Amino acid sequence: MAGQSKLSELFIKCKSENRAALIGYLPAGFPNQSDSIKIIKAMIEGGVDAVEIGFPYSDPVMDGPVIQEAAEVARNNGITMAKTLEIVKEISGTGVPTLLMTYWNPIEKYGPAKFAHDFSDSGMEGVITPDLPIEEAGVWLATAKENSIHSIFVVAPSTGDGRLKDVTSNCSGFIYAASSMGVTGTQTNVANTASILVERVRNVSGTPVAVGLGVSNRAQASEVAKFADGVIVGSAFVKAVLQNPSDPATAVRKVAEELALGVRER
Amino acid sequence: MLTDQDIAGKFGQFGGRFVPEALIGALDELERTHNEAMSDPVFLSELAHLNATYVGRPSILTDAKNFSKHCGGAQILLKREDLNHTGSHKINNVIGQALLTKRMGKKRVIAETGAGQHGVATATAAALMGFECVVYMGEEDVRRQSLNVARMKLLGAQVVPVTSGSRTLKDAINEAMRDWVTNVADTHYLLGTVAGPHPFPTIVRDFHSVIGNEAREQVLALNGKLPDAVLACIGGGSNAIGIFNRFIGDAGVRLIGLEAGGDGIETGRHASTISGGTVGVLHGTRTYVLQDENGQTVESHSISAGLDYPGVGPEHAHLHDLGRAEYRSVTDAQAMEAFALLSREEGIIPAIETAHALYGAMVLGKELGPDATILINLSGRGDKDVQTAATWFGIEL
Ligand SMILES: Cc1ncc(COP(=O)(O)O)c(C=O)c1O
Numbered sequence: 209m210a211g212q213s214k215l216s217e218l219f220i221k222c223k224s225e226n227r228a229a230l231i232g233y234l235p236a237g238f239p240n241q242s243d244s245i246k247i248i249k250a251m252i253e254g255g256v257d258a259v260e261i262g263f264p265y266s267d268p269v270m271d272g273p274v275i276q277e278a279a280e281v282a283r284n285n286g287i288t289m290a291k292t293l294e295i296v297k298e299i300s301g302t303g304v305p306t307l308l309m310t311y312w313n314p315i316e317k318y319g320p321a322k323f324a325h326d327f328s329d330s331g332m333e334g335v336i337t338p339d340l341p342i343e344e345a346g347v348w349l350a351t352a353k354e355n356s357i358h359s360i361f362v363v364a365p366s367t368g369d370g371r372l373k374d375v376t377s378n379c380s381g382f383i384y385a386a387s388s389m390g391v392t393g394t395q396t397n398v399a400n401t402a403s404i405l406v407e408r409v410r411n412v413s414g415t416p417v418a419v420g421l422g423v424s425n426r427a428q429a430s431e432v433a434k435f436a437d438g439v440i441v442g443s444a445f446v447k448a449v450l451q452n453p454s455d456p457a458t459a460v461r462k463v464a465e466e467l468a469l470g471v472r473e474r
Numbered sequence: 475m476l477t478d479q480d481i482a483g484k485f486g487q488f489g490g491r492f493v494p495e496a497l498i499g500a501l502d503e504l505e506r507t508h509n510e511a512m513s514d515p516v517f518l519s520e521l522a523h524l525n526a527t528y529v530g531r532p533s534i535l536t537d538a539k540n541f542s543k544h545c546g547g548a549q550i551l552l553k554r555e556d557l558n559h560t561g562s563h564k565i566n567n568v569i570g571q572a573l574l575t576k577r578m579g580k581k582r583v584i585a586e587t588g589a590g591q592h593g594v595a596t597a598t599a600a601a602l603m604g605f606e607c608v609v610y611m612g613e614e615d616v617r618r619q620s621l622n623v624a625r626m627k628l629l630g631a632q633v634v635p636v637t638s639g640s641r642t643l644k645d646a647i648n649e650a651m652r653d654w655v656t657n658v659a660d661t662h663y664l665l666g667t668v669a670g671p672h673p674f675p676t677i678v679r680d681f682h683s684v685i686g687n688e689a690r691e692q693v694l695a696l697n698g699k700l701p702d703a704v705l706a707c708i709g710g711g712s713n714a715i716g717i718f719n720r721f722i723g724d725a726g727v728r729l730i731g732l733e734a735g736g737d738g739i740e741t742g743r744h745a746s747t748i749s750g751g752t753v754g755v756l757h758g759t760r761t762y763v764l765q766d767e768n769g770q771t772v773e774s775h776s777i778s779a780g781l782d783y784p785g786v787g788p789e790h791a792h793l794h795d796l797g798r799a800e801y802r803s804v805t806d807a808q809a810m811e812a813f814a815l816l817s818r819e820e821g822i823i824p825a826i827e828t829a830h831a832l833y834g835a836m837v838l839g840k841e842l843g844p845d846a847t848i849l850i851n852l853s854g855r856g857d858k859d860v861q862t863a864a865t866w867f868g869i870e871l
Contacts, residue, residue, distance in 0.1 A: 266639065266771040267756065269651040270494050276638060288768050312492055313755040317769030339492050339758070343482070364496035366658065375495070389496050390656040 213333045215305040215358060215381045218257055219416040219437055228433035228471040231418055232256035232464060233309065233442030235264045236295050237287030238278045239449065243456065245298050247449060250457035252304050254464025259299055260336065260440065263292055263310035270311075270338045272393035274443040277450065289318050293330050300331025307360070307381075309336040312344075320348055324355040334358030334381045342378050349378060362386050363409060365401050376413035382438055383409055387421045393443035398422045399431040406435050429470025439471050483672020486795060488788035491671040493651075493758045500658045505673040507578050512680065517573060521681075524569050528602070529559050531566075531684065535692040536852075540819035541832075545839025548846040551701065552822070553689045553717060555853050560598050562591040562825065562854030563685060563713040564666060570681030572599035575662040582606040582661040586650045588615055588643035588709065589780030589827060590622025591854055592666030597631035599664075607631040610649040612642035615779045622858050640773040643709075643783045647757050667710025668787030671758030675787050682716025685851060690720045693849055703728040703838060706851040707830040708748075708801065709780045711787035713853035718799060728800065731790060732834040734776035735803035745774035746803040747786040748794050756785040762794075777806040777862065780827040780854075802837075804830040810866050812836060813856065825854035826862065 222229045232251045237244050248259060264279035264287050271279065292308070300306040308327060315323050315337075327335075335357060340348065342361060352359045358381030363372055366389060376383050387402040388394060402419045409417050418438025423429055424447075429439045444467075445460055452459035483489050491501060511517040525531040534557065538550040555563035575583055583605045587593030593609040600607035609626055613635045616623055626633050639645040647670075654663040668675045668682075686704075693701050704721050706714035708731040721727045736744035744750060747762045754763035756771060764772040764784035776782040793799035804812075812832035817823045824832060828851075835848050842848070856863065864871050 265769075267644065267648050269648050269757075270655065272652070280638075283770065313763075313765070313771075314769035316755055317765065317767070338494055341491055341493065341495060341498055344490055344492055362495045364494070366496050366499040368499060371498070386496060389658060391652045394656070 213305065213358065213381065214303070215258060215307070215333050218305055219382065222257070222437065226474060228436055229257045229418070229438040230255060230429070230467055230471045231258045231260055231438050231440045232445055233260040233262055233440065234445050235262040235275065235278045235282050236292040237264065237282040237285060239281050240285040241287070241291055245295055247457050247460050248295070248299050249302065250461040251445060251464050252302055254461035255468025256464050258305040258307065260307045260309050261292065261296060261299065263289070263308060263314055265311040265314060268311060270391055272391040272443065274393045274446050274450070278446045289314060293326055296327060296332050297330040305333050306331055307334040307336060308332050309338065312337055312340045320351045324351045324357055328355040328357050332357065334360050336360040336362070336384055338362055342375055345378065360384050363405065365389055365405050369408065372408060373412040376409055376415060379415055382416040382418045383413060384440070385409060385417050385419045385436070387419050387423065390421065392421060394422050398428055402432060403435045426466045426470035429467045430473035433471045434474050439467070441467055483676065485789045485792035488760050488791040489672055489675060490760050491758060492755045492760070493671045494655055496655050497658060501671055501673065503578060504574070504677070507574050508673055508677050511574060511577060517577070521570060521573060525684065529565050529569060530557060532688045533557055535689065535696065538820050541816055544815050544819070545835050545848065546842065547844030548839035548842055548848050550835055550839070551693060551847065551849045552852040553685060553849060555685060555713065555851060556822070556824065556855035560591070560595045561857065562595070563682060563716060563851070564592045564595040565598070566684055566716065567666065567678045567681040567712060568592070568595040568599045568664060571662070571664045571677065572603050572605070575605065575664070576603060578662065580660055580662045582657065583664045584608045584610065584650050584653050584661055585664045585666060586643065586646040587611050587666065588646070588782060589778070589825065590615065590619040590626070590858060591780060593631070593633070594622050594625045594629070596664050597626040597629035600631060601629045608653065609633050610636050610646040610653070612636050612640065612646050614641040615643065618862055619779050619858050620861070642779065644771065644774070667712040668715050668789060669710040669757055669759055669761070669785055675759065675789055678712050679715045679719060679789065682712050683719045685713070685716035686718060686720035689717055689849060693847070697847060700724055700727050701847040701849040702842060703730055703846070704849045705730050705732065705831045705834050705838065707781060707827050707853060708733045708786060708790065709783050709827060710785070711790045713851050715787060715789055717851040722798065729793070729798065730834060730838065731799060731801045732804050732830040733801055734778055734781035734830055735805040735808070736775040738805050739803050743775040744803065745776040745782050745784065747784060748790065748801040749803045759788045761788040761791045762786050777809065778826040778830065780825070781830065802834055804833045808833045810863070813863060814867065822852070823856035824852060825856050826859045828853045
């Protein structure tokens, strides 16, 4: 698995280009099924290297108001797991590494084995599970491995050193380093806490590290790219969609273009 | 063993910890602090002292001879948690967790509240112990429990109306979790029921066990024998676990939880999580959940804000699967019938939450007959519900 996935190839390629990878997040079915595919494709055209598709969930405790609103819009417009599967298929078909980010209950309800099988069949390469600590992840880790899916867990500034080793040793593809204590969309001085956390991760793991939470513009992307292998941006794309209802695709492409410059300014 | 709850926070297949990584450290610290405190005589005597001199424990047992007529003549014993300071059982858990907060050196507490009883209790303890206090409350509940909103403000708490999702207890918990993720370093999340991630279901149970410990002795002193059944309403399940816990080992005592049936389970508009839900993960724990085929939480419905929750404590899910406890459903209309009867027959206006358990006794008493003894946890008083009840019964204010 590792080394052969498009995701792993991406990190190798970015390293050789001396830059960070840009990972863009948008919720599935936001604002609706067909526009969602167009907008994610525009994000890729703008320069996103990997896509993280979020499954909109009713109780997103890790998300701030912007992504909460998007999830609600998508749910009101009828997003389901089956429709998310179609979106994953479309997006992975472009050749860009495609990941899914979902709270645990939708996977549990779908059935972890069936979920892994169906989504891996559609080209999904990895899953980020923000509310599944490794203690509860035994079944999922085994299932993901069987289906050659990367399991990506979040580490936080509060994660102790011993635990950091345990969590990162269960990650494949990359390690998701939360830039700060907080929910998505929080505006903070990202680089300070994140650089310390990334350094701590590097001491215990050789897996690439991507930083997420609160990165929203070119300057921040550039700051983070100086020490991380990947920069994850979510709320800034969602905001672009919410604020430009007449032409969300163009707005999203512009945001991606700016950020793509940022991850190359080391 | 009946409940292997202390194995990594699991109750059989239920419980556990499904939370963002950022909270793991705080949950570990809380677990450690709680374990140490429960074997520290100084902590236990401070808790006992506050229970005796501030909460008003032990709470009394009332033999409801008039209400008994509506329960097939069965003896009805009411464990009077409504007489506690602040008017419900919620204060038992709050005082315990407030002492843990002090022990952890934290200065700010946050809480979710549905009926407002847990919010009032938390604001009370915060006033007593000098904590900053923020209470998250669904906008819909702010409306239907406005008296309690005013009480919290008078006590110095900040009440934040939550406008997302169903605007009730479920969304208040989401918002409290988001606050906690952000401010975990100096903030304790004082969770108000036996739900949520480990160690909350265990901690909250431990601090409410005083209800059943007292009640079992009181019933034995009065009757010389154990009751036939112990009844309590179920929101998240804290007052129920509190009174059940001491009786779990008494195989002959039936334990019955009454869930909110709203308009009736068959209408889909209800909050009967065990009777009408399926196994899933909500708010950090694996338990029964009201959810759809995509794993999305389905909104619950109940006239009672405190029971209007689409999840339930994991220990109840386990007791149900073991067959040790039974769970029944009581509709809005049935609960309001019991509410009116207890008020008129006994001069006790119960909380609407509690009225669900009272209706359960009306049904069970008829099943068991006049020789039976039924112990009910009278979890709270109805002052907060006067407006809702007046509207229901057409009383002009
Ligand atoms: C009086 C009363 N009883 C019961 C409940 C339900 O909570 P639990 O099931 O945790 O006891 C509440 C909650 O607000 C309440 O105020």
